[in-house]
Amino acid sequence: MSARTLTNVVNDQTIAMNAMIFGYAGHSLVTPQHTMHQLWWTDDRINEKVTKEYITSRLRPNERDRLGRPVGFGGGDLTDDTYMEWILERARRLFLVLSEVGVSEKIFAVVERSWDDDDLPLQMEDIEKLSLSNKKFDQQQLSTRFFNTQFTFLLRELREGVHIDYAPNEVLPLEYVMELPPAVSLQHWSRVHPPTKPNEVYVRRKFSLGTAESPGVFESDFLMDIESARMVEHDHIARIHSSYTVKDTGYILTNFVGQHTLRTFIDHRNPTQYQKLPKPTRRYLVLGWLHCLADALTTLHQNGFCHSAVRPSNILIDEKNNIAFSDIGSLETFQKDKKPDPMEAYVYGAPEAHTSALSFDVDMPAPLPNVGGNRQPSIVSKSSSGSSNSNGSIRQKLTKSPTSEFSSFNFGFRKTKKAPKPRSRIHETEKADVFSLGCIFLEIVTFMMKLKPSDFLKHRSSKQKVNAGGKNSRTDSSFHANIDKIETWMKKIEEASFKHDDDAFRTVPPIMNLIRGMLSRAPHVRPSARDIRDRLLDILLQYTAIPEVHCGAHSHDIGIATSSNSGSDNASTISSLRSSSLSTMSSDSDADTIRHSTTTSVRVSSILNSYHDRASVLSEISEMDDDESMGAIGRPMPPPLNTLDATRRNIAPSAASPVSPRSSGTPVSPQSPRQSSPSGENRSRKTVPWNKPFMRLP
Structure with a gap:
C-alpha cells in the first residue's frame, strides 16, 4: 500500500470510528495503540470550568447586572451573598447543567429556591417547578433533558469508609485497569481506579442483592456484613475501602490487590x-x-468472629509479597462471588466438622469421611435398577406432580428443585479455625523447605472414596483423616531442616511441635490463636536474626494499652532478647460513612442474632477428657504455649508482655457429672455447654 493510500485510510474519521468500535484511539484500524481516557467532571475540573468569565459569557447583558445583587429569598429575607458568590460557592454544577440544556438564565430561579449542588440529582417534579419553557411541549422536553444531563456533571466520588447508592443512570467514577493477575481464580474480580488517579488501584467485588422474584432482598444483609467487616481492622485482613449499590447489585472496593x-x-x-x-x-x-x-486470626477471635473458611484459596498475596485473608469467611455475603470448592473445605476442615460429636474418640483411627447426605433414590431409579448408588449425581429427576392443571403443555411432570440447605454453624468455632490454620502452616513450611506440594499430597492421601458436596474422589487427602501420615511428613521436614545451617531452619522443629498441637483431634487441646501468635514471636526472636517481625507490636489486641510508653517497653523487652530491636507498626484510620441509620449497638445485636443458631447447637457438643486427648498424636505434647523457657533464653519473662483478655475475664465452663457411654464401655465423657459470648466488645 502506498503512502498516499495509507494517508487516505488513516485519518480523523477512521481514528474516531476505531475509537467507537474498540474503545481505543490508535493509528491503525487493526491494532489500537493508545487507550482513550474518559472525561470526568471532577471538582477540580468543575472549578476550572465555571469561573466569573464563563458565567457572564453564558448570560444576556441585562441578566449580568443581577449577578452582583444580593440574593433574595421568598418572604423578604436577605443574605449577604450575591448571585455570583452563590453560584461560585454552591451551584457550579447546577449552572453547568442549565448551560448545557440552554437555559442559563434559570440560574436565578434556582438560587432563589436556595438550591445548591448538594441537592443533585433533582427529581422530575422539582425540575418542572423551574418552568424551563413557557410552552408545554418544550417544557416537558427540556425537563427530561435536564434530568438526564445532570448525571453527566454529578460525579459522586467514592471515598474511604463511604457507601453510596447510585441512581441507575448516574455516572460511576471508576475506570478499569487493563491488567489481570497471574492467578486465574482472581481474574473475575475487576480492577479499577478513581478518575485521574491511575496509580490508586482497587479490587472491585460484585454481589447480587436479589432475585428476579424479590429484587433487593439481600441488600440489608449486604450492608450489615460491610459494617461487621469494618469492626475488625487488621493489616492482614483485606480492608473494605468503600462500597456502593446500583441496579440491585452491591459492590465493594478493597485496596489489597492480590x-x-x-x-x-x-x-x-x-x-x-x-x-x-x-x-x-x-x-x-x-x-x-x-x-x-x-x-x-487472633484479632478476629478477640472481636467475636470466627473465620470458618481458613483455606489457601481465601488467602491473598500481593505484588509486594504481603499476605492477607481475602475477607471474613463467616460473613456470608462475601462468599457469594466465589466459586465454592467443597473438596477444599473438606480437606482443610477440622475433624469435628466431619465426625459425629457423640461418637468422637481420639483413640480411634482416622475417621472415614462423611460429607454430604445421600440422595434419596426416586421411584423410577428403584424400578429400573433395583437400587440407587449415585450419591454424587446432581441431575434433577422428573417426578409426578399431584395436580390436574393443564396449561403451557404441562402434563403433570415438573422438575423438583432441591430446597437450599441453611448454612450449618455447628462447627464454626475458634478451635476449628486453629486446626485449619495448622494445615496452612504445614503447607507454608513445606514450601519454605522446597518440598513439592504434589509429594505432600501423595504422602498424606489414603485410598478411600470421598463425596464432598457432589464431588467424588477415590483418594482422601484431607488432614483430619490422615493424622498419622501428617506426623510422618512433619518428621521428614524436621530431618531435612537439620541439614541446613541457616538460622531460619532452626525454627522448624519448634514450629512443628506447635503445629502438632494445632492439629490435635480434640478441639479443647488445641491452643488458642493468641497463644500460637505469641509462641511464634518467641520462636522467631529466639532462633533467628530476623531484622523485623511484622505485627510484632500486637497493636490490634483488645484490652492492652497502645500508648507510646507501652511501645517503648516492648522495644526494650525485645532488645534484651537480642541486639536488633523490633519496630512497631500500627495503622489507624477513621472512616466516615454516608449511612448513619444503624448505630453500633444495633449492628452488634444484629451480629449476635445471626450467630444465635450456633449458640443453641454448640451447647450440645461433647468434649473428651484431657487424658484421652493426649493419645491422639501418640507423643508428648509441647510445653505450654503462653510461657517462655527462661532457662533456655537466660532471661526472666517480661512483666510488660501482653496478657490475654480471655485468661481472666472468661468464665469457666461448668462441668457436668460423668456418665457412662451408651455402649457400656468404661470410658467416660464430660459435657461442656457452650457459654462463651460470640461478640466481645472492648
Whole structure:
C-alpha cells in the first residue's frame, strides 16, 4: 500500500470510528495503540470550568447586572451573598447543567429556591417547578433533558469508609485497569481506579442483592456484613475501602490487590516477585507470614468472629509479597462471588466438622469421611435398577406432580428443585479455625523447605472414596483423616531442616511441635490463636536474626494499652532478647460513612442474632477428657504455649508482655457429672455447654 493510500485510510474519521468500535484511539484500524481516557467532571475540573468569565459569557447583558445583587429569598429575607458568590460557592454544577440544556438564565430561579449542588440529582417534579419553557411541549422536553444531563456533571466520588447508592443512570467514577493477575481464580474480580488517579488501584467485588422474584432482598444483609467487616481492622485482613449499590447489585472496593492466592503461589513454586528476593529474605518472609496470619486470626477471635473458611484459596498475596485473608469467611455475603470448592473445605476442615460429636474418640483411627447426605433414590431409579448408588449425581429427576392443571403443555411432570440447605454453624468455632490454620502452616513450611506440594499430597492421601458436596474422589487427602501420615511428613521436614545451617531452619522443629498441637483431634487441646501468635514471636526472636517481625507490636489486641510508653517497653523487652530491636507498626484510620441509620449497638445485636443458631447447637457438643486427648498424636505434647523457657533464653519473662483478655475475664465452663457411654464401655465423657459470648466488645 502506498503512502498516499495509507494517508487516505488513516485519518480523523477512521481514528474516531476505531475509537467507537474498540474503545481505543490508535493509528491503525487493526491494532489500537493508545487507550482513550474518559472525561470526568471532577471538582477540580468543575472549578476550572465555571469561573466569573464563563458565567457572564453564558448570560444576556441585562441578566449580568443581577449577578452582583444580593440574593433574595421568598418572604423578604436577605443574605449577604450575591448571585455570583452563590453560584461560585454552591451551584457550579447546577449552572453547568442549565448551560448545557440552554437555559442559563434559570440560574436565578434556582438560587432563589436556595438550591445548591448538594441537592443533585433533582427529581422530575422539582425540575418542572423551574418552568424551563413557557410552552408545554418544550417544557416537558427540556425537563427530561435536564434530568438526564445532570448525571453527566454529578460525579459522586467514592471515598474511604463511604457507601453510596447510585441512581441507575448516574455516572460511576471508576475506570478499569487493563491488567489481570497471574492467578486465574482472581481474574473475575475487576480492577479499577478513581478518575485521574491511575496509580490508586482497587479490587472491585460484585454481589447480587436479589432475585428476579424479590429484587433487593439481600441488600440489608449486604450492608450489615460491610459494617461487621469494618469492626475488625487488621493489616492482614483485606480492608473494605468503600462500597456502593446500583441496579440491585452491591459492590465493594478493597485496596489489597492480590496477585496470587496462597494455593497458586505455592503451586507456582517460583513466583517472580518471590524469586527477586535474596534467599535469607525469602525464608524470613515466609516465617513472618505464619506470625501475621496468627495475629490476624487472633484479632478476629478477640472481636467475636470466627473465620470458618481458613483455606489457601481465601488467602491473598500481593505484588509486594504481603499476605492477607481475602475477607471474613463467616460473613456470608462475601462468599457469594466465589466459586465454592467443597473438596477444599473438606480437606482443610477440622475433624469435628466431619465426625459425629457423640461418637468422637481420639483413640480411634482416622475417621472415614462423611460429607454430604445421600440422595434419596426416586421411584423410577428403584424400578429400573433395583437400587440407587449415585450419591454424587446432581441431575434433577422428573417426578409426578399431584395436580390436574393443564396449561403451557404441562402434563403433570415438573422438575423438583432441591430446597437450599441453611448454612450449618455447628462447627464454626475458634478451635476449628486453629486446626485449619495448622494445615496452612504445614503447607507454608513445606514450601519454605522446597518440598513439592504434589509429594505432600501423595504422602498424606489414603485410598478411600470421598463425596464432598457432589464431588467424588477415590483418594482422601484431607488432614483430619490422615493424622498419622501428617506426623510422618512433619518428621521428614524436621530431618531435612537439620541439614541446613541457616538460622531460619532452626525454627522448624519448634514450629512443628506447635503445629502438632494445632492439629490435635480434640478441639479443647488445641491452643488458642493468641497463644500460637505469641509462641511464634518467641520462636522467631529466639532462633533467628530476623531484622523485623511484622505485627510484632500486637497493636490490634483488645484490652492492652497502645500508648507510646507501652511501645517503648516492648522495644526494650525485645532488645534484651537480642541486639536488633523490633519496630512497631500500627495503622489507624477513621472512616466516615454516608449511612448513619444503624448505630453500633444495633449492628452488634444484629451480629449476635445471626450467630444465635450456633449458640443453641454448640451447647450440645461433647468434649473428651484431657487424658484421652493426649493419645491422639501418640507423643508428648509441647510445653505450654503462653510461657517462655527462661532457662533456655537466660532471661526472666517480661512483666510488660501482653496478657490475654480471655485468661481472666472468661468464665469457666461448668462441668457436668460423668456418665457412662451408651455402649457400656468404661470410658467416660464430660459435657461442656457452650457459654462463651460470640461478640466481645472492648
